[in-house]
Amino acid sequence: MSEKSLNLNLRVWRQKNADAPGKFVTYKLDNISPDSSFLEMLDLLNEQLIDSGEEPVAFDHDCREGICGSCSLTINGIPHGKGRMMTTCQLHMRSFENGETITIEPFRAQPFPVIRDLVVNREPFDKIMQAGGFIDQRIGSAQDANALPISKETADKAMDAAACIGCGACVAACPNASAMLFTGAKMSQLNLLPQGQPERYKRAINMVDAMDANGFGNCTNIGECEAACPKGISLDFIAMMNRDYAVAKVKRFFSGAA
Amino acid sequence: MTSLGKKYIMAVSGLILVGFVIGHMAGNLQMFLHPDWINAYAYKLQNLPYGLLWIVRLVLLAAVVAHIVTAMLLVIENRRARPQGYSVDKPIQATFASRTMRYSGVILLAFIVFHILHFTTQHVHPEFRDLYRPLEGVGTIHGAYDLLEATGKNHVHDVYSMVAIGFSAQYWYISLFYVIAMGLLFLHLSHGISSMFQSVGLRNHTWRIRLDRAALVIAIALFVGFASIPVAGLLGILPYQDMVQGVHHMHPPTTP
Ligand code: HEM
Ligand code: SF4
Numbered sequence: 161m162s163e164k165s166l167n168l169n170l171r172v173w174r175q176k177n178a179d180a181p182g183k184f185v186t187y188k189l190d191n192i193s194p195d196s197s198f199l200e201m202l203d204l205l206n207e208q209l210i211d212s213g214e215e216p217v218a219f220d221h222d223c224r225e226g227i228c229g230s231c232s233l234t235i236n237g238i239p240h241g242k243g244r245m246m247t248t249c250q251l252h253m254r255s256f257e258n259g260e261t262i263t264i265e266p267f268r269a270q271p272f273p274v275i276r277d278l279v280v281n282r283e284p285f286d287k288i289m290q291a292g293g294f295i296d297q298r299i300g301s302a303q304d305a306n307a308l309p310i311s312k313e314t315a316d317k318a319m320d321a322a323a324c325i326g327c328g329a330c331v332a333a334c335p336n337a338s339a340m341l342f343t344g345a346k347m348s349q350l351n352l353l354p355q356g357q358p359e360r361y362k363r364a365i366n367m368v369d370a371m372d373a374n375g376f377g378n379c380t381n382i383g384e385c386e387a388a389c390p391k392g393i394s395l396d397f398i399a400m401m402n403r404d405y406a407v408a409k410v411k412r413f414f415s416g417a418a
Numbered sequence: 419m420t421s422l423g424k425k426y427i428m429a430v431s432g433l434i435l436v437g438f439v440i441g442h443m444a445g446n447l448q449m450f451l452h453p454d455w456i457n458a459y460a461y462k463l464q465n466l467p468y469g470l471l472w473i474v475r476l477v478l479l480a481a482v483v484a485h486i487v488t489a490m491l492l493v494i495e496n497r498r499a500r501p502q503g504y505s506v507d508k509p510i511q512a513t514f515a516s517r518t519m520r521y522s523g524v525i526l527l528a529f530i531v532f533h534i535l536h537f538t539t540q541h542v543h544p545e546f547r548d549l550y551r552p553l554e555g556v557g558t559i560h561g562a563y564d565l566l567e568a569t570g571k572n573h574v575h576d577v578y579s580m581v582a583i584g585f586s587a588q589y590w591y592i593s594l595f596y597v598i599a600m601g602l603l604f605l606h607l608s609h610g611i612s613s614m615f616q617s618v619g620l621r622n623h624t625w626r627i628r629l630d631r632a633a634l635v636i637a638i639a640l641f642v643g644f645a646s647i648p649v650a651g652l653l654g655i656l657p658y659q660d661m662v663q664g665v666h667h668m669h670p671p672t673t674p
């Protein structure tokens with residue numbers, strides 16, 4: 161072990177279910193290696209809790225390598241913790257001080273109700289995707305993708321948008337619980353490419369409508385989402401969404417569809 | 419109305435108001451010239467043809483109402499979307515200005531109401547309605563002098579003295595309120611002028627920093643330009659300070 165181990169105070173949000181009131185409970189956890197990841201640290205906390213006959217803390221995780229978007233947590237007030245461009249599973253204990261009190265809260269947003277402890281329901285993101293986060297394509301009839309020339313700049317931009325892992329940190333970081341960074345990224349990754357053109361404007365309207373219907377707030381252009389996003393998704397994609405939606409509405413108006 | 423619809427309304431109404439404040443400030447700076455300048459300017463605005471004055475007023479009123487009503491809807495919805503905050507709550511990078519738009523906005527609304535009662539309807543100081551003075555014909559760009567001189571009735575409302583007295587040391591608290599309000603306008607616009615481009619989708623990462631800086635420059639210029647007038651009035655250092663009429667020897671208009 162390279163550095164000496166950490167003794168920590170963990171102030172963790174405990175809540176039985178969506179309807180029960182939650183509260184913070186503070187646990188002491190000693191001898192944590194600075195090389196362990198944040199989630200490994202929580203695993204050790206849970207072992208300690210199970211050993212003493214208490215309920216373990218529920219938290220989301222899956223890949224533990226920053227690609228699946230399952231892990232969440234607001235750590236000392238910042239979704240995914242203070243490390244820039246990383247998920248909670250990529251955060252290591254060496255970023256904390258010995259003796260530090262770490263406050264761990266669930267992502268907070270009305271559309272993301274707490275299921276238990278630190279686990280929230282991010283299903284509204286699925287609803288937004290189902291509203292337009294896809295292209296229509298007959299099975300088996302897709303042409304060779306390389307047959308469609310796409311400029312490097314455009315391809316890069318679409319890839320940047322597609323880097324979104326749907327974790328919800330943008331919503332959690334936003335004081336308005338706005339989902340515009342997620343929706344902007346998921347819309348633009350398709351709207352930028354030729355394959356996304358046929359449904360471009362229908363997609364813009366349907367995804368924004370789904371976003372609103374699920375109770376997310378309104379963007380005030382303060383940029384907290386971009387700063388918290390583990391994939392560095394840019395506010396540019398919100399601007400693209402704003403533009404596509406405006407064009408979609410104008411097109412719809414002049415086509416007489418209201 | 420959809421979330422983005424509301425953002426567009428904020429941006430468009432904000433743009434109208436920004437355009438107005440830039441023009442208003444440029445007009446006000448005539449307080450640093452001979453009294454004829456601002457008095458002839460005010461005369462000209464009051465006597466615009468085709469009811470243009472009222473058209474402009476109605477557009478501004480519509481913009482203010484749209485801006486405030488939409489702001490209230492946004493604030494209510496945003497509170498509802500985030501009913502529970504964090505126990506550790508500190509922004510990662512958001513500016514103070516961007517997080518306090520609703521508060522700077524509300525105080526600006528109070529300012530707008532007071533300002534209209536102060537210098538437009540003059541309810542705050544009804545005696546200001548009796549301030550008149552003849553144009554001296556020092557030569558302004560407004561052309562009011564030649565027009566009025568020909569009719570022999572060149573007494574106009576003495577806006578110059580009204581503003582100078584309104585900001586004089588005896589009303590120091592009013593000057594102070596104006597300077598504070600202009601500080602809040604600076605805050606509001608240092609975020610708003612760049613934000614409105616994002617809201618309508620006309621911004622990207624290259625233009626974001628440029629627009630942020632341009633917003634800062636415009637907001638500073640507006641603050642300095644606007645605040646200079648109450649400050650100069652308070653200190654009694656307008657270049658033509660000795661031409662300010664006392665409220666006690668006001669001239670009645672030559673024609674009622
Ligand atoms: C009358 C009282 C006012 C209130 C209550 C108010 C409130 C607000 C609020 C809540 C926002 C949205 C903040 C955000 O989305 O981040 C906003 C944005 C803005 N305001 Fe105001 N404001 C007022 C007056 C003004 C004035 C006098 C001006 C211009 C001189 C102005 C210019 C702007 C601009 C340019 C924006 C940005 C719009 C955008 O983000 O698209 N506001 N205001
Ligand atoms: S935009 Fe970023 S923060 Fe938001 S869901 Fe996608 S990856 Fe997570």
Ligand code: FES
Nearest residue numbers: 222224229231249
């Ligand atoms: S667990 Fe998959 S991204 Fe963190």
